[in-house]
Structures are given as structure tokens and as C-alpha cells.
Amino acid sequence: MDGFTRYALFYAPPAGPLADFGAAWLGWDPRNGKRVAHPALPGLPLPVAEITETPRKYGFHGTLKPPFQLKPGFDVAELHNAAEALAAMLPPVLLDGLKLSRIGSFLALVPKGDTTQLALLAARVVEALDGFRAAPEEDELARRRKPGLSARQEVLLQQWGYPYVMEEFRFHLTLSGNLPDAVADAVAARLHPVVEPLLPRPFRIREICLFGEGQDGRFHHLHRYTLSG
Numbered sequence: 001m002d003g004f005t006r007y008a009l010f011y012a013p014p015a016g017p018l019a020d021f022g023a024a025w026l027g028w029d030p031r032n033g034k035r036v037a038h039p040a041l042p043g044l045p046l047p048v049a050e051i052t053e054t055p056r057k058y059g060f061h062g063t064l065k066p067p068f069q070l071k072p073g074f075d076v077a078e079l080h081n082a083a084e085a086l087a088a089m090l091p092p093v094l095l096d097g098l099k100l101s102r103i104g105s106f107l108a109l110v111p112k113g114d115t116t117q118l119a120l121l122a123a124r125v126v127e128a129l130d131g132f133r134a135a136p137e138e139d140e141l142a143r144r145r146k147p148g149l150s151a152r153q154e155v156l157l158q159q160w161g162y163p164y165v166m167e168e169f170r171f172h173l174t175l176s177g178n179l180p181d182a183v184a185d186a187v188a189a190r191l192h193p194v195v196e197p198l199l200p201r202p203f204r205i206r207e208i209c210l211f212g213e214g215q216d217g218r219f220h221h222l223h224r225y226t227l228s229g
Contacts (some may be wrong), residue, residue, distance in 0.1 A: 001223070005214075006212070007067065007079060008213075011062040011171075011209065012060065012061045019060065021194075022101055023060060025038065026175075028218060030058075030209060030220050032063075033218075044141045046179075053177055054176070055176065055177060057217055059221065064125045082129060087227050088229060092204060095111045095114075097201040099199065107179070115164030120129040126166070132159065132202070133161055136162070144163055156168060206225075208227065
């Protein structure tokens with residue numbers, strides 16, 4: 001697990017049809033560390049490779065603790081042990097399901113129903129592992145601020161290194177980069193009948209995963225931890 005530039009704690013679907021779809025749609029399988037051929041979906045307004053260019057390097061996932069560099073003096077073995085111990089204290093989360101949705105100008109799968117327990121899970125992961133996070137450099141802070149942040153998001157950025165955590169957290173599994181409205185709607189309409197049969201009902205989060213950003217600039221799935229609290 002050494003040799004990675006950044007680490008993150010993600011939800012990643014277990015092996016199965018949804019995980020297979022996500023890897024093919026994005027063109028990257030982080031579990032096996034390899035590129036995957038995009039599916040042939042006639043009728044899309046843009047090539048799949050163009051639609052998915054931005055999220056490809058992260059793999060198909062839902063962020064819990066956003067990517068961070070390790071603080072000097074810590075190593076990934078310590079992070080792994082801490083994540084394993086944390087997962088043993090956290091209960092699984094049960095949600096009604098997933099649905100395809102637009103979030104601003106990009107497409108994602110988002111949870112249905114009450115997400116209170118999911119938000120609590122993400123907050124615990126962010127807080128409990130924050131001692132491993134190096135303070136972000138000024139260029140990273142500037143990049144986070146570029147879209148424009150609220151006053152509260154700026155506080156969260158300063159405290160946790162990312163503006164969309166705690167009460168600003170919105171769980172999602174990203175399916176596209178930013179798209180013009182008409183293009184996003186057309187992609188969603190074409191994608192909906194493809195993903196709908198794959199979506200779990202209910203949606204259970206039983207595990208969290210450690211990912212690392214490799215020298216290739218892509219995120220790799222390093223370990224899966226069972227939530228057994």
C-alpha cells in the first residue's frame with residue numbers, strides 16, 4: 001500500500017453487476033488497477049470517454065473522506081490499522097435505494113430516503129482519521145475555492161481540508177463530468193434504462209474502502225473494511 005501520493009476513504013460497490021457497470025462506464029477498474037473498455041451505448045450525445053473523462057481517475061465510488069496526503073511522520077500501515085479499527089466500531093447503513101440524478105451540471109447515483117445515518121457515518125470517518133491528513137497546500141485551497149464557497153464551506157475547508165463534509169456532505173457516485181443542461185438530460189435519458197435494473201433496493205453500505213492515488217494519477221482500491229459495529 002506504499003507509494004501512493006494521496007489516500008481516501010470511499011464507498012465502492014462490492015463485486016457484482018453494479019461494480020462492473022461502473023468500471024466499464026468510467027473506463028477504469030480501481031480494484032484490478034486496469035483500464036476497461038467503455039460500453040457500446042448508441043444514442044448518446046457525446047462519446048462515453050468524453051462524458052466520463054473527469055471522474056475516470058477516481059473509479060466508481062462514493063466519497064466518505066476526501067483525498068488527502070499523509071501527514072509527515074505517519075505511514076499507510078498506521079492509516080490502514082486505524083481504518084480497520086474504526087470500521088469495527090461503525091454499524092452498516094441501510095438506505096431505501098439508489099437513483100440516477102443530476103447534481104448541478106453532472107450526473108450521479110444518489111441515495112433515496114433518509115440519509116441521516118449515512119451522513120453520520122461519513123462524519124465519523126472524516127473526523128476519526130483526520131489526524132493522518134497533512135494540511136493542504138495553498139494551491140489546493142485555491143482550487144477548492146474556485147467554484148465559490150459559502151462562509152460555512154470556507155470554515156469546513158479550513159478545518160477538514162474539504163468544503164463538502166459534515167452538514168455540507170451529499171453522498172453520490174459520480175457518473176460524468178460537468179455537462180451542458182441539454183447534454184446532461186440526454187445522457188440521463190439514455191443511461192436510465194441501463195442502470196435502473198442494476199440499482200439495489202434497499203441499498204446497504206456494509207463496507208468502506210481505502211483508496212490510493214498512484215503515480216499514474218489514478219486511484220486504486222487498496223483494502224475493504226467490514227462495518228461491524
